[in-house]
Amino acid sequence: MEVKKPNGHGNGSKGSNEWRVKVGLAEMLKGGVIMDVTNAEQAKIAENAGACAVMALERVPSDIRKEGGVARMASIKVIREIMNTVTIPVMAKVRIGHFAEADVLQALEVDFIDESEVLTPADEENHIWKHDYRVPFVCGARNLGEALRRIGEGAAMIRTKGEAGSGNVVEAVRHMRAIVSQMKKLTTMRDDELMHEAKELGAPLELVRQIAKTGKLPVPNFSAGGIATPADAALVRRLGAEAVFVGSGIFKSSDPEARAKAVVKAATHFADPKAVLEAHEELGEAMRGLDVRQLEEKDLLATRGW
Amino acid sequence: MKIGILAVQGDFEAHAAMLQQLGAQTAEVRTPADLDGCDGLILPGGESTTQLKFLLEEGLADKIVKFAERGGAIFGTCAGAILLAKDVQHPRQDSLNLMDMTVVRNAYGRQIASDVVRGPTVLKKEPLEMVFIRGPVIERAGPGVKVLAEYAGKPALVQRENILAATFHPELTDDTTVHEHFLRLAGSHRKRTNGGKSST
Numbered sequence: 001m002e003v004k005k006p007n008g009h010g011n012g013s014k015g016s017n018e019w020r021v022k023v024g025l026a027e028m029l030k031g032g033v034i035m036d037v038t039n040a041e042q043a044k045i046a047e048n049a050g051a052c053a054v055m056a057l058e059r060v061p062s063d064i065r066k067e068g069g070v071a072r073m074a075s076i077k078v079i080r081e082i083m084n085t086v087t088i089p090v091m092a093k094v095r096i097g098h099f100a101e102a103d104v105l106q107a108l109e110v111d112f113i114d115e116s117e118v119l120t121p122a123d124e125e126n127h128i129w130k131h132d133y134r135v136p137f138v139c140g141a142r143n144l145g146e147a148l149r150r151i152g153e154g155a156a157m158i159r160t161k162g163e164a165g166s167g168n169v170v171e172a173v174r175h176m177r178a179i180v181s182q183m184k185k186l187t188t189m190r191d192d193e194l195m196h197e198a199k200e201l202g203a204p205l206e207l208v209r210q211i212a213k214t215g216k217l218p219v220p221n222f223s224a225g226g227i228a229t230p231a232d233a234a235l236v237r238r239l240g241a242e243a244v245f246v247g248s249g250i251f252k253s254s255d256p257e258a259r260a261k262a263v264v265k266a267a268t269h270f271a272d273p274k275a276v277l278e279a280h281e282e283l284g285e286a287m288r289g290l291d292v293r294q295l296e297e298k299d300l301l302a303t304r305g306w
Numbered sequence: 307m308k309i310g311i312l313a314v315q316g317d318f319e320a321h322a323a324m325l326q327q328l329g330a331q332t333a334e335v336r337t338p339a340d341l342d343g344c345d346g347l348i349l350p351g352g353e354s355t356t357q358l359k360f361l362l363e364e365g366l367a368d369k370i371v372k373f374a375e376r377g378g379a380i381f382g383t384c385a386g387a388i389l390l391a392k393d394v395q396h397p398r399q400d401s402l403n404l405m406d407m408t409v410v411r412n413a414y415g416r417q418i419a420s421d422v423v424r425g426p427t428v429l430k431k432e433p434l435e436m437v438f439i440r441g442p443v444i445e446r447a448g449p450g451v452k453v454l455a456e457y458a459g460k461p462a463l464v465q466r467e468n469i470l471a472a473t474f475h476p477e478l479t480d481d482t483t484v485h486e487h488f489l490r491l492a493g494s495h496r497k498r499t500n501g502g503k504s505s506t
Contacts, residue, residue, distance in 0.1 A: 017421065017422035020422055020437060020478065021417075021420040021421060021422060021437065021438075021439055024317075024420070024437055024439045024475065024478050025417055025420065025439050025440065027316075027317040027319075027320060027351070027478070028316055028317055028351050028352050028353070028384075028385075028439060028440075029315075029316075029352075029353075030315065030316065030317060030318070030319065030352075031313065031314060031315040031316065031318070031352075032315040032316075032352070032353065032356060047355060050356050050359045050360065051356070052315050052352065052353045052356045053353070083416075087355060087397065087411060087412065088353050088355060088356065089353075089417065089440065106418070109415070109416045109417075109418050110416075110417075111416055111417035111440070112417065134418050135417060135418055136417065264356075268314055268315065268336065268360065269336060272336075
């Protein structure tokens with residue numbers, strides 16, 4: 001096994017105790033699959049299939065896409081039912097910049113909050129100042145600059161945005177490759193080049209310097225947005241994702257239970273093609289996907305937030 | 307010395323980094339064969355329900371029990387401690403049944419109750435820093451189970467012969483005390499078997 005420093009952990013400073021337990025929970029989810037669920041029954045299916053956490057929401061992204069309208073934080077009744085049904089961590093989404101929704105979810109004691117582009121943004125300039133919360137946050141990113149801005153605001157986990165609800169993995173791949181290659185580039189740069197690079201990325205200099213040293217994000221780096229099959233999960237894991245979020249891909253397929261299990265298996269054994277093959281055996285039809293190039297700018301979710 | 311780390315899901319990298327810092331060789335364990343040649347095994351933090359399903363499906367559960375029976379050292383942290391416990395509550399859950407103790411899952415509450423605290427230990431003079439993340443509580447430690455550290459009057463680090471269990475995460479601190487103790491356990495197993503040639 002190669003020597004790898006775990007995230008948030010390793011350059012001497014571990015930060016406040018509060019920060020450590022926030023990043024700590026993200027560490028515990030590594031290697032696993034986090035599944036979108038819209039009710040307690042789906043949450044139970046996800047848990048039984050081996051999900052390491054569930055994301056409670058009112059509609060999965062593909063339905064939000066189809067039905068339109070304003071997508072908000074899920075109903076408290078549904079989130080609470082899910083929290084009472086499973087023992088794995090329960091996450092829930094808030095609109096970008098909607099700190100009052102975040103206050104509500106923290107009062108409800110969800111385990112993780114996703115400030116998510118899948119919901120309709122509440123603020124087109126400002127994201128939530130996540131350092132103010134005891135509950136950890138995950139945020140989406142398309143590139144390293146975006147990831148570091150979110151970490152600067154206090155996100156304890158980063159996920160690629162991908163293109164949620166599309167069933168198309170191409171954007172998640174684009175975002176993961178961008179983040180990984182931009183980090184690699186930083187490790188090759190001289191100290192006197194980092195200020196300019198921080199300006200180009202629009203990222204805090206301190207975080208840029210940290211990555212130049214460690215070559216990886218100071219928080220776990222997961223993948224989301226368009227993952228629909230076991231091989232999709234294996235693909236993003238091999239590109240550097242430390243865990244996988246699956247949204248519409250499970251419960252919009254013809255065989256949610258089998259598919260949930262298969263994606264979990266592939267996410268764990270991502271480097272073993274035989275295991276990924278086994279995961280694909282006996283699977284039915286995946287969700288119907290969208291060609292993201294046919295989507296208009298206004299239909300893209302990944303461009304929400306900055 | 308080679309230490310296997312169950313790498314299904316959870317904070318296996320944090321354990322690997324700490325063991326490598328102490329000079330041990332590490333191996334990620336995902337299949338029964340991965341455990342061959344290891345002197346010790348770490349069951350990391352994560353989700354015990356997720357990990358248990360995996361252990362049963364991959365045939366790793368039997369292999370780990372046999373590994374323990376032959377004297378192989380095992381260290382479970384948080385979810386790993388839950389997997390080792392004979393009796394798991396809140397809710398009831400199966401386990402590897404390798405340590406006679408009763409463990410209550412998520413006993414402190416949800417993530418918002420996670421915290422970093424200090425508790426007394428017999429392993430060193432100063433109190434031990436303990437990171438609890440949705441941690442369990444050991445409600446009962448059976449006969450023959452030694453309590454090596456406590457927090458708030460409850461056992462937090464326990465040992466029975468070659469098996470070690472912590473309800474907290476020493477791998478998320480800078481303090482290597484507990485991992486050093488585990489490496490000594492694994493080392494004595496190594497000495498007992500083949501004069502250094504490791505076995506399972």
